[in-house]
Amino acid sequence: MTAISALGFDHVSMEFPGVKALNDVSFDVRAGSIHALMGENGAGKSTLLKILSGAYTPSDGALVIGGERKVFTDTAHALAAGIAVIYQELHLVPEMSAAENLFLGHLPQRFGVVNRRALAAAARKQLDFIGEDIDPWTKLGQLSLGQRQMVEIAKALTRGARIIAFDEPTSSLSDREVRRLFTIIRELKSRGCAIIYVTHRMEEVFELADRITILRDGRHVETSELAHLTRDAVVQRMVGRKLADIYNYTPRAHGGTGLVAEGVCGPGLTEPCSFAAEAGEIFGFFGLIGAGRSELMKLLFGATAKSAGRVTVGGKPFEIDSPREAIEAGVVLCPEDRKKEGVIPVRSVLENINLSARRRKARAGVLIDESWEQSNAKERCAQLRVKTPSVRQLIRNLSGGNQQKVILSRWLSEPVKVILLDEPTRGIDVGAKSEIYVIMQDLARSGVCVIVVSSELPEVLGVSDRIAVMRQGKIAAILDRADANEEKLLKLALPLETARAS
């Protein structure tokens, strides 16, 4: 079979003030094929997709579609050319229903009035296609992050695009949703669509993709058949060096009371939750999305109010009713939903890093200590290798993974006793991930109690000393590192009915 090029990037470059995001990138994507796009945080993947969708106009170069050179200056042009891009950040309207969001911009109408019945039917069909069992009239804001992501995907598919690009679609999906998404993507492939797939998860690439393109610092490194490459080869081309075991787990002595929760109840939990994480321990929380892990973290952090239960930190009662008090007592939370709960988009990297610590460092508790803020921001950026032209850059101009690093580094300048990390490596490249694991271990070694929530099995297994598995709003079991394996964790995490059925 001769390969048909559905889409070509022809010497594409993109410049932002102070940043060359893409530098002379050329490669082809074939029809009926899944094309992985990989690279470190800030390598230019999302920028490339935004050029494809017409959100950005390249400073140089063009797209080649069906043999014709094209430069989109508007997203409408790209839509008309049969292109759909599912962005890294969600672009849905939380106040509107799922159905309205799905067909935003082309709602079915009759005499200029939205035809609610036709809309509901069309939405139902689209939601069925992605296998999501949601009432079309639920307000989007009430859905979980994973469900919202699935709606976003369904939305992109409503216009029958032939070239479809996914930017880290699985970062907020549960395992089951990921499986469903893969089925959908394979279905699209068999219909002859050209698919571009951006991710930082190596196993997804090797499971799904036919070909791969690797970018580094905005430059094209390689495009080839995936069958010709090993994982190590991909990593090496991405980061420019070899990476050994990324978890780099070394046993630590730990002990002494860290955070103890007894019978904690609250919204999102179905049974009282109890566990005791020790000082110096890395305590993992695994579960499917919606199992109540993030809700438990928020209860511990005082972001939502407990309805019952007791928490102690370092043996002392930990009675707080706001995040501010929690932080003052040395307990911090790095939240799951970066866009909604993490970044202040219109402020600089510096301000985002110092958002919390500046209170403690202020002169007389009031005046900003400029020089400390400056040096702290620079230090944190260097520590996590945040890619930004300067600490004065607005954080919204950073790539997704780099924003995540900034949010994480916010807590590294605080003296913490307990750090709650909710999906800390979401959207972060392998190189930076391994650095974050090192930081987590360093924190633990210095006596901090590290509690980490993750939906990535290899990650929880790789970093945790003990693992609590949550299922349907309660803690199902707590396992030692030595006893835990993928199979056990998954079995514990699945809702009982499904577990019995399979």
Next chain:
Amino acid sequence: MATDSSPTARKPIAEFFDKAGMLVVLAILFFGCSVFVENFFSLANMKGLALAVSMTGMVSCTMLFCLAAGDFDLSIGSVVACAGVLAAVVMNRSESITLGVLAALGLGAAVGFVNGFVVAKLKINALITTLATMQIVRGLGFIISGGTAVGIGLEDFFGLGNSAFLGVPTPVWITAACFAMFGFILNRTVFGRDTLAVGGNSEAAHLAGIAVTRVKIAIFTAQGVMAAFAGIVLSSRVTSGQPNTSQGFELEVISACVLGGVSLTGGVGSMAFVIAGVLIMGIVQNAMNLMNVATFYQYVARGLILLAAVLFDRWKRRKP
């Protein structure tokens, strides 16, 4: 490969405007009026101009905070009027300037606190909340005054609005001091930074330990106090408390702030630009007065300027 070609021509201009923006517009406007409008560049007119913008200037300081925190306040015009009336009544009854001033400031603080409490704690939309207090307070002003202007009997009080220091009217000095003080608070203090963070993303700010409710209540309270203070100065200038003064004042102040680049969605704002915004509005008005433009046309002109400013802002922020 032409990858090193110069960036598109628009970028340097946009970047320049980002940094200097309204300050340049202000300079051009000032220069233009000086050359083309008769009597504009005279000592008397400069004094008049400064005095005319002093009220808007004072209140725009706190409005900047309010907008930067993602809210706004429509009740200030009513507070100006009601505070002036209350000061007048209390002074006449008690023969004490201090008591009159304190009563008026107390009223401003109370209205501001209620606004802040309802918006931040009860989570009611700021538009609706302050629309309600705007009418309540306007009504209170009429009730307190009995519906007519209240002349003030204490002559010493008139010094506040009508005296001058080094040839510059006292209200202008006060406004300048406010600019300096609030500019400092916004840029150099934790409170100022927290304000911008709350406006930029209040959920994230809350999770980072910022006391969002407290910040918002403080801002609204300061806003009420400031408006009351402006009302006191005004009543001193006109030697009476006027219950129907300053209608539409809130829109004038918000316009000046928006002209000064403060984002209505919160999180963005700088004092220097707000000052420029205040001055631009003032100069345009002053020039139109000097050129004998009828009031009706002045409304149209002011609206057009605001629209132009917002569109310009949009153009500036267009994606690269």
